[in-house]
Each structure stands twice: as C-alpha cells, then as structure tokens.
Amino acid sequence: MSRVRLHEFWSAYKNSKLGISGLVILIFFVIVAFTAPLLTPYDPMQDKFLAEGSALPAWFKIFPQYSGLPETMDFTVQSEVNGAGWSFKLEGPIILNMQAPLTFTFKAADGVGFSGVAEFAHRFDYEYSPPYSFRVNMSLQFLDINNATYSAELYILTPESDSFLVWSSGPSRRPLEPPNISLDSKGIPFELKSRMGLEWHRNVAEHIFSKRGPYTMILRFRVDGDPGGPSILSVTLGRLVLHVPGRVHGVLGTDHLGSDLFSQLLYGSRISLMIGVSAAFISVIIGLLCGLIAGYYGRIIDEAAMRLVDVLLVLPGLPMLMILSSLFGRSIWNIVFLLGVLSWPGFARVVRARVLQLKTAAFIEASRAIGSSGSHIIFRHLLPNVLPLAYATVALSIPGAIMAEAALSFLALGDPDTPSWGRMFYSAHSFGAFQRLAWWWIVPPGLAITLLSLSFVFIGTTIDEVLNPRLRVVR
Incomplete structure (x- = not known):
C-alpha cells in the first residue's frame, strides 16, 4: 500500500468512532502485554504460595469485616x-x-x-x-x-x-x-x-x-x-x-496454589494477542492462496479445493480442536497451528468468488494475451485486488481464535504451562471460585477477553467499511 493510499485510508478510518475505539482498546492491551514484567514483580507460573490459596484481594481490607486479615x-x-x-x-x-x-x-x-x-x-x-x-x-x-x-x-x-x-x-x-x-x-x-x-x-x-x-x-x-x-x-x-501466608494479597488475590491472579491477567494479554494474531495470519494466508489458485485455474483444482473446503466447513470446530490437541499435544504452538489450519475454508470461498469475478476482466485478459504466466497474473494482478478482503478478515478472525483457545483451556485441553485467560477460568471453575462467588477471579479474565475481542471486531468492521465502498456509511 503506497504512502498516498495509506494516508487516504487513515483519513477515512479516523472518522469512524467505532474504529478509533477499537484502536484505543487494542493499544491499551498491547502496552499491558509489553510492560507486564514492570507492572507486577511476580511470575504467573513459577511464583506459588505467595499467600494462602484463594486469598482475597488486598483492597478488601478497606471494608470493616476484612480489615484485620493478615497479608503475607x-x-x-x-x-x-x-x-x-x-x-x-x-x-x-x-x-x-x-x-x-x-x-x-x-x-x-x-x-x-x-x-x-x-x-x-x-x-x-x-x-x-x-x-x-x-x-x-x-x-x-x-x-x-x-x-x-x-x-x-x-x-x-x-x-x-x-x-x-x-x-x-x-x-x-x-x-x-x-x-x-x-x-x-x-x-x-x-x-x-x-x-x-x-x-x-x-x-x-x-x-x-x-x-x-x-x-x-x-x-x-x-x-x-x-x-x-x-x-x-x-x-x-x-x-x-x-x-x-496472607489471607489477602495483591490486586486480585491468589488462585488455589497461592499464585498472583493479577500477574496471570497481565501476562494473559501476551498469550491472547500472540494466539489471535498468529492463528489469524495462518488462516488468512492459507485461505488466500487456496482461493486464488482454485478461482484462477478452475477445473479439477477448483473442484478438489472446494470439496476439501466443504468437508472442513461441516466439521464441528471445537470437537475437532479437542481431538487434535489431545493427539498432537497441548503445546501453545500446536494450538495456534490447529486454529489456523481449521479456520481458513470460509475465507477461501470468499476469495475464490472474488477471483472468479476478476479473471474475466479486461486487464486480466490483456495480461494473459501478452503471455503472462498464471503465477504472474495471480500475484501481480489478482492478489492486490483481494488484499482488502484479507485486511478485514485478519482483524475479524482474531476474536474467534482468542475465544477458541479460552474454550480449550477452560476444558483443560490448553497448554498447562501458559498463563492464559482461559486457564484462569479453568482454575476458577475447578477450585470453587464459582461456588464462592469469587467474582474478582472470574470477571477480570472474562472482561479482558470481551474487550480485546471487541477491539478487533471494531477495527475489522471499520477496515471493511473503508476498503469496501458498498459498506461505507454516508455521513
């Protein structure tokens, strides 16, 4: 994207309150992710028994009934x-x-x-x-x-x-x-x-x-x-x-092992951003290549690719992730790869449909007439015309990856050595936080997942409106 087009894009983007809101929220989480070691002295996984298991937040002591509780x-x-x-x-x-x-x-x-x-x-x-x-x-x-x-x-x-x-x-x-x-x-x-x-x-x-x-x-x-x-x-x-060991500790208290919940919340932003962005890029790249090749070459290549897409689209996503993560291991990188590989079929269909429209256009016919190869036409002429779809799809795919990882971790199928927000939910559910109504353990990771997902939805929707003239709002 040239500097002029980038300037035009930003001029249109900054007029969207929704897009700016999403960008502000995303910048906040990025800052938290990078400064987590400065914001908390504790390691979310290694530092255990900092206080009693399931200790209350230290600020509870402002209330009379908790004022006498000891800190560590x-x-x-x-x-x-x-x-x-x-x-x-x-x-x-x-x-x-x-x-x-x-x-x-x-x-x-x-x-x-x-x-x-x-x-x-x-x-x-x-x-x-x-x-x-x-x-x-x-x-x-x-x-x-x-x-x-x-x-x-x-x-x-x-x-x-x-x-x-x-x-x-x-x-x-x-x-x-x-x-x-x-x-x-x-x-x-x-x-x-x-x-x-x-x-x-x-x-x-x-x-x-x-x-x-x-x-x-x-x-x-x-x-x-x-x-x-x-x-x-x-x-x-x-x-x-x-x-x-204290009965109160830190900003959000401790989990069942006495680990600091606030540290887990801060470091969880790193994991969610990494998983969401990585899985979305894998998904979009695979879908982009498959859609371009199937749409341009057609015939048996198109037929084989679309039948594979049909099969993947009808498979239930979460059960497939559960089975495959159990087979290949619960490493965070395995989960990222599986999320990316299982999420591309829908985008591939969208790209293929766009390529089918473009390949009969005059500029494509002209390029073909002067002897351009198929790869030249795909990457030189078709790819730039479908990239606007990819920009929006990347942003809109990230929330799905974040919530899929949280679901796997909540079901005890996530990486046990990674401080993710889904793992916080799993610990809260398994060790009585829901029964005790320990909202300070449950609400923060849920709110963080919601806000981070909303930020990408806002950004993706705004990008789609800016790059797709048919969706632009007349102001």
Missing part, C-alpha cells in the same frame, strides 16, 4: 543474642558463643553424668485475625556430638501464656537429618494436636493465633550426658523464619 509476613529471628535475635536461659554445663552465628556447647567431664537445658526465646507481635496456616524453617548445624542424648523442641507462647509444642525432634544421639527444622502447621501430627487439646480436623494456626498481642517462639534443647565418659554436644543456630 515473615517473622525472622537472626542468629545472634539480643537485638533482633534470641534471648536465652542456660542450665547445666553449657557454654554459649554469643557471636553470630550463635553456637552453644554442652560439655561433661569423664565419669560424670550431667544434664543441661539451653532455651532460646524470641518475642514478636501479631495484631491480625487468625491465619489459616504458618510455616517455620530453621537450620541447625551440629558441629560435634559424642556420648550425649538430646531432644529439641519448638514452642509458641501466646499472649495468654498458653504454651503450644509445635515441633519436637524426639530423643536422639545423632545429628538431625536433614539438619533443620521444617514445619508446616497443616502437617502437625495428631499426637501434638491432642496435646494442644485439639481434634484431628481442627486448624492449628487458627487455634494458636486466636488472640492479638505479643507471642514468643521458644527453642529448647535438653541434653543428657553419658555417665561413662566425656560428653559433648555443639550446635550452631541458623536464622529462624516464621512465615505466615
């Missing part, structure tokens, strides 16, 4: 005494190295049996509603152990001075394997639950953090030396982290 937080205890670290209490023959990393050593002389207790405490404030869960991680490096039996226990002391044992190593004469405390409140054994006075199905985190105020984590080591020989136990304490 970490209470970190540094490996040092006092300051941001531990306070301590020692009993028996225990020596404490107070420089970081914090190390305590139990020593008992030959032939003497001693016991010792090393207790490390850290106080923190919790001023929120009860969480659904919490996790504790801490490394314990055993430097030396000989002729000694130890037991390590982790307690949480509540504002009402109730002490809850949440982890215990049990008596042992060997270093911990693996050498760390790794605790998930959802996996606390029934034995410890019963000591808390809880039934097996009760939530430990809600029970322990039922009150607001100062809490204390207490790590207690009890060491017993053997009477028959020198006893030693030396342990270095690493950093302890109490992780409380």
Whole structure:
C-alpha cells in the first residue's frame, strides 16, 4: 500500500468512532502485554504460595469485616543474642558463643553424668485475625556430638501464656537429618494436636493465633550426658523464619496454589494477542492462496479445493480442536497451528468468488494475451485486488481464535504451562471460585477477553467499511 493510499485510508478510518475505539482498546492491551514484567514483580507460573490459596484481594481490607486479615509476613529471628535475635536461659554445663552465628556447647567431664537445658526465646507481635496456616524453617548445624542424648523442641507462647509444642525432634544421639527444622502447621501430627487439646480436623494456626498481642517462639534443647565418659554436644543456630501466608494479597488475590491472579491477567494479554494474531495470519494466508489458485485455474483444482473446503466447513470446530490437541499435544504452538489450519475454508470461498469475478476482466485478459504466466497474473494482478478482503478478515478472525483457545483451556485441553485467560477460568471453575462467588477471579479474565475481542471486531468492521465502498456509511 503506497504512502498516498495509506494516508487516504487513515483519513477515512479516523472518522469512524467505532474504529478509533477499537484502536484505543487494542493499544491499551498491547502496552499491558509489553510492560507486564514492570507492572507486577511476580511470575504467573513459577511464583506459588505467595499467600494462602484463594486469598482475597488486598483492597478488601478497606471494608470493616476484612480489615484485620493478615497479608503475607515473615517473622525472622537472626542468629545472634539480643537485638533482633534470641534471648536465652542456660542450665547445666553449657557454654554459649554469643557471636553470630550463635553456637552453644554442652560439655561433661569423664565419669560424670550431667544434664543441661539451653532455651532460646524470641518475642514478636501479631495484631491480625487468625491465619489459616504458618510455616517455620530453621537450620541447625551440629558441629560435634559424642556420648550425649538430646531432644529439641519448638514452642509458641501466646499472649495468654498458653504454651503450644509445635515441633519436637524426639530423643536422639545423632545429628538431625536433614539438619533443620521444617514445619508446616497443616502437617502437625495428631499426637501434638491432642496435646494442644485439639481434634484431628481442627486448624492449628487458627487455634494458636486466636488472640492479638505479643507471642514468643521458644527453642529448647535438653541434653543428657553419658555417665561413662566425656560428653559433648555443639550446635550452631541458623536464622529462624516464621512465615505466615496472607489471607489477602495483591490486586486480585491468589488462585488455589497461592499464585498472583493479577500477574496471570497481565501476562494473559501476551498469550491472547500472540494466539489471535498468529492463528489469524495462518488462516488468512492459507485461505488466500487456496482461493486464488482454485478461482484462477478452475477445473479439477477448483473442484478438489472446494470439496476439501466443504468437508472442513461441516466439521464441528471445537470437537475437532479437542481431538487434535489431545493427539498432537497441548503445546501453545500446536494450538495456534490447529486454529489456523481449521479456520481458513470460509475465507477461501470468499476469495475464490472474488477471483472468479476478476479473471474475466479486461486487464486480466490483456495480461494473459501478452503471455503472462498464471503465477504472474495471480500475484501481480489478482492478489492486490483481494488484499482488502484479507485486511478485514485478519482483524475479524482474531476474536474467534482468542475465544477458541479460552474454550480449550477452560476444558483443560490448553497448554498447562501458559498463563492464559482461559486457564484462569479453568482454575476458577475447578477450585470453587464459582461456588464462592469469587467474582474478582472470574470477571477480570472474562472482561479482558470481551474487550480485546471487541477491539478487533471494531477495527475489522471499520477496515471493511473503508476498503469496501458498498459498506461505507454516508455521513
């Protein structure tokens, strides 16, 4: 398209409010697609357990009934005494190295049996509603152990001075394997639950953090030396982290795996644009070539091409996509290719009809009379005359490809490793968002699909009106 014709096209296009509206919406989604890594710090697929599964959006806290819900937080205890670290209490023959990393050593002389207790405490404030869960991680490096039996226990002391044992190593004469405390409140054994006075199905985190105020984590080591020989136990304490997953998170909350829904929405614009544009171009190119060749050469080529078109037109599109995606794999590129290959027959018929009108025109007959080849006539004379049909068809084909991919993903036949809007619908449907009326999980991807599809419909309709004089609106 020459610069003059492009200027004429834009002059006509910009007079259409519908076309400008579609262009503005499309530009918005393109900007979102390119700036997604800048708009959110999270990876939509890799970053999981950012908060509780199905956490509410953080802005829900402006409402009184949600104001106390916790966001994700970490209470970190540094490996040092006092300051941001531990306070301590020692009993028996225990020596404490107070420089970081914090190390305590139990020593008992030959032939003497001693016991010792090393207790490390850290106080923190919790001023929120009860969480659904919490996790504790801490490394314990055993430097030396000989002729000694130890037991390590982790307690949480509540504002009402109730002490809850949440982890215990049990008596042992060997270093911990693996050498760390790794605790998930959802996996606390029934034995410890019963000591808390809880039934097996009760939530430990809600029970322990039922009150607001100062809490204390207490790590207690009890060491017993053997009477028959020198006893030693030396342990270095690493950093302890109490992780409380939030019940609210981000702009749109989280999905069932604790992944950020807002990130999935932003990155989904990339996938939808890529799928829609790629599939539409594949479809239009195949349909354009088939229609040009069948319309110009006619006879057996035309007959064979049109019978293939008839077969593809009567096949049900979505069931065919479901079957073929199951056979060839659910890769996003397989889906793009299948969408393009199955969507060209209708456009091929339109192009063929236009070519049948053009091939008897005087300029075509003149070109044929001077000895021009069929390929020369097709690409030099016929193609420029049917390209206006292709421009509009590309824009109008993209919404169908976007919605077809969303349908496949909703039916669990899309690419499981791709953050598409259809996959958001699938997760919402499979993990209870519809039953809970979690509209912040359901409405945004649906609205995004609708707006992006409408933008291409507006653009395609306007292009058709501008390039097809019979459709132009008299203003």
